[in-house]
Amino acid sequence: MSFYLAIIGSKDNAIYSLDFGTYRQGGDGTSKFSADVRQLCPFIVHSSLDIIEEVQWTNSAMHLKVIDKFYNYLISAYVTSGNIKFLLLHETRADEVIRQFFVDLYDLYVKTLMSPFYSVDQAITSKVFDQRVKMLAKKYL
Amino acid sequence: MASNSPHSSSPDGRGFFSSPPPPSSSNSPAPSLSLSFSSFLGGGSNSVSSGPLSPNNSVSPARLSTVAALIAQSFAPHIAVFASDDANQFARDMGFSSLLDLLRPFGDKVKGPIVVRDSQGLTSSLDDFGLRFVPSTFAAQAAYAATLPPPSASSGAGSSPTTPTSSPTKLRARSNSKSAQTALAQSPVCFDIHDLDAVLSLYLTQSPRFFSSSAAFSPAALHDAIYQRSLQRILSVPPVSAHETFSHPVASIIAISSRNPQPIETLSMLYKAGNDAPVPSYMSKDYLRYYILIHDEEHSEIEKSIALFERMKRHFGLHCHMIRMHSSKFDLNTPETQIQVVPYSEWMSAAEEVTLLQQERPTRYILESDAVNLRAFVREMTVQSLIPFMERCVNTWNDQIASSRRGLTGRFFSASRRFLGSNNRAAGPGASAGASGNYDPVTSSYGFMTAEAQMRKLADYAFMLRDWRLAQSTYDILRKDFLNDKAWKYHAGAQEMAATSLILSGTPLSSKIRMELLEPMLDSATYSYTSRCNQPTYALRTILMTSELLRSRGGGAADDAARWLMKAISEKLMGNLAHALIIERVSACYAIRHGVGSQGWGSRRRKAAFWQLVAAKEWVMLDKKPHALQCLEEAGETAYDALPWTQVAGSLMYELRENAQSMVMYDSGRD
Structure with missing residues (x-):
């Protein structure tokens, strides 16, 4: 199973992206997307923003669950109180696990946000952040 | 909160989303993207794509009437x-x-x-x-x-009578084989799928000859015109x-x-x-x-x-x-x-x-x-x-046959019929064929004098005379009868036309009606056509016709239209060129939603851009570069030009644009 994670800023700008695979069922943590799909991933996720913007005003929860799909890929979304969107492209439905993943990711993101050298909507280039996200992925997905 | 002003993305955003190196050469006809997707579930997550409060964009009546008129x-x-x-x-x-x-x-x-x-x-x-x-x-x-x-x-x-021939859904894979x-x-x-592709290829290569009669003909309108024209060919x-x-x-x-x-x-x-x-x-x-x-x-x-x-x-x-x-x-x-x-x-x-x-x-x-x-x-x-x-025919049949089936007694009649039918089936294995007696399973048809055939004729005549409500109510009775008799092709046909006449009748299509009436009708119609009757072309007709009508309704219905087209795409019901054209049509379905307010709440501009991009990819693969460029241009205008990450080398958008442009230049050099 493969995943694609994107953090998108309040102005549609890309903050962070990562594609990874599961460690369960003998996976090695790398994504198994075909080249075609891998190229399309950012665009698929971007197109889901349309749906998020519609749903976020009718749903008070931060975790919007599965909001969109592209053939057999599902897209889950999490909107922070600062209107930063976390989007995850995945293949099977697992709302609860993904919620936990998003909550912990939010934790990581807020820690980054508190850094005096980071401002809102800026891209995250920190290696440590990258490492920690991968740890989270390994833990939950 | 969600301000989407496109010009203020941070410069550091560049480089993210950058995709890994593309496949060795994009020129080589890689397997079509959609071929790799195994299943696309038609129903299921409707709440997802069309929110309950989705803004209802009204479409100008003129637009509605052109599609409906066609x-x-x-x-x-x-x-x-x-x-x-x-x-x-x-x-x-x-x-x-x-x-x-x-x-x-x-x-x-x-x-x-x-x-x-x-x-x-x-x-x-x-x-x-x-x-x-x-x-x-x-x-x-x-x-x-x-x-x-x-x-x-x-x-x-x-x-x-439909004979179970080879698999219906793999048509694209062997579209060139004579067998x-x-x-x-x-x-x-x-x-005929191949004829349609042949005529499409003529349209696409010589489009100025057919479609540029008016001077102010934008390239965007060209693809719209080609699509309408091919729809006409399918229906004609x-x-x-x-x-x-x-x-x-x-x-x-x-x-x-x-x-x-x-x-x-x-x-x-x-x-x-x-x-x-x-x-x-x-x-x-x-x-x-x-x-x-x-x-x-x-x-x-x-x-x-x-x-x-x-x-x-x-x-x-x-x-x-x-x-x-x-x-x-x-x-x-x-x-x-x-x-x-x-x-x-x-x-x-x-x-x-x-x-x-x-x-x-x-x-x-x-x-x-x-x-x-x-x-x-x-x-x-x-x-x-x-x-x-x-x-006269409509009135006679309506009085003599159909009216007895409407109303209270009619319901009792059909209920008792159903009861007896199931009794028959329980009686013996052979009895299932003669559930009502009128359906002839050998020729898989009804004789023209049977009540069912005449009702169908009544409905069709009403449809041709554009009495949508009568047509719809008659198709509605028929589809239950056909289901009882397991007359699948008839059943699919009645569902198809019931859905079409429902949309044409101008009934407001609330999300409830769409979910509870249209969705199951279209779903079983396409399923029966493709799987039970081996008639993928009829399924495609159903989808194209209804999605075009739904699109003309705008709002959440346009989302449904896009979803149905995606289903047609994933089931590969058509030839290569039609495939690309339909992908592009998905984009048009999304583009018709404009959203409300300054934020454009409920608009689908990113979705529209995305499907333009997918279409461009398909056009490049089919070597129709001007059309690919056209799609890319539109996708860029709608959303992607304002996003730095789409313009970076390695991004799909960038690759496709390079690819299409180089091919165009090579072409003009050759001539």
Whole structure:
């Protein structure tokens, strides 16, 4: 199973992206997307923003669950109180696990946000952040 | 909160989302993207794509009516033409291949308001009513088709019981193999996939020739026009089939010319030939006969013709007409004010159009006065004979058959029928076939005298007369009956038309109606067509027709339209070029939603851009670079130009653009 994670800023700008695979069922943590799909991933996720913007005003929860799909890929979304969107492209439905993943990711993101050298909507280039996200992925997905 | 001003993305955003290196060479025809997706579930997460509070964009009525009009026009009454040899010779003298060839263009649009009275007694006037003149031999063809398969796919105007041939959904994979074509010919297809692709390729390569008649023709409108045109091709010539009666003749024309030495005898003979022609058991011969006499202005005397016409009226009743015409061929040497170009019929099949475009057939002229006479004839036949005949049929069937099924007692009847049916099935394994007794599982059809067949005919007539509500309620009763009888093709057909007439009737399509009525109807219609009947082309027709109608409704319905098109794409119901064109249409479905307020809440501009991109990818693979560039340009304008990460080397957008541009340049260098 493969995943694609994107953090998108309040102005549609890309903050962070990562594609990874599961460690369960003998996976090695790398994504198994075909080249075609891998190229399309950012665009698929971007197109889901349309749906998020519609749903976020009718749903008070931060975790919007599965909001969109592209053939057999599902897209889950999490909107922070600062209107930063976390989007995850995945293949099977697992709302609860993904919620936990998003909550912990939010934790990581807020820690980054508190850094005096980071401002809102800026891209995250920190290696440590990258490492920690991968740890989270390994833990939950 | 969600301000999307496109110009303020941080410069550091560059580089993210950058994709890994692309596959070695994008030129090589990599397997189509959609081929890799195994399943696309049609229903399920509706709440996802169309929120309950989705803003309802109203679409201008003009737009709505163009699509609805196209669909309405495409289901026009069919009229078989039986012409005597001398009448055909007359048409040949005028430069046409037969009388049918001469009449056909005049059936495209009957002049003037046609007043139609619906089942409630309300009148409505139609400005775009049309007729389809079809060859008389098709009745014979259909009869033959019941016993032996038609020789080639393109001439498949017949019907035969569906035989389980090879897998229906893998058509694209082997679209070029000849064996696929012959396998397809076994059961009549709604239209020929290969012909459609052939005509599409002509449209795409020579588009300026066909579509740039108006100067201010934007390239975006071009693809829209191509799509509309191909939809028309799909709908134009439905084959004769048991499960729908649109292509069964509503009337027939029996024609002779004034040159005939034995006019009355010839007419009787033609009548008999039509009556005795072997037709399949599901086709009724109980249609209107209309007799015409073509008076030759140049070789016959008018007094004689008038006398003959009077005799005809005495013999055959009131459904007679005399047309006065000149039998010589005209060209540009005649003064221009007196002649008129006769266009080719708009409602030809894809195969016909391909031959027409490739052969450069000559322009045909006839005298202005002759054209006026012909138009008057078509109008008179429609207004005075055809429409009253159809109205009478609708009323009779409605009173005698359908009304007993509506109301309380009707419900009891159908309930007891169902009860008995299930009892029968429990009685023995063989009993399931004869659930109601009317359905013949051997030919998988109903005889034309059975209540079901007549109800279907009633619904189809009502549909052709555009009485959507009557049509819809009748299809609704029918689909339950067909389900009980396990008449799958009939069932699918009734579902398809019930959905179509529901949308056409103008009922407000709330998300509840769409979810609970339309969705299951379309779902089972497409499922029955593809899986149970091996008729993927009919499934494609269903999807294209309804999605186009849904799209014209805007709002959440447009989302549904896009989803249905995606289903068609994932099931690969069409040829390569049509595939790309339909992907592009998904984008158009999303683009029609504009959203409300300054934020454009509920708009789908990113979705539209995304599907343009997918379409561009497909066009590049099919080597149609100008079209790919066109899509990319639109995608860029809609969303991607403002995003730095799409412009970086390695991004799909960038790759495709480079690819398409380089190919265009290479091409222009070569010429």
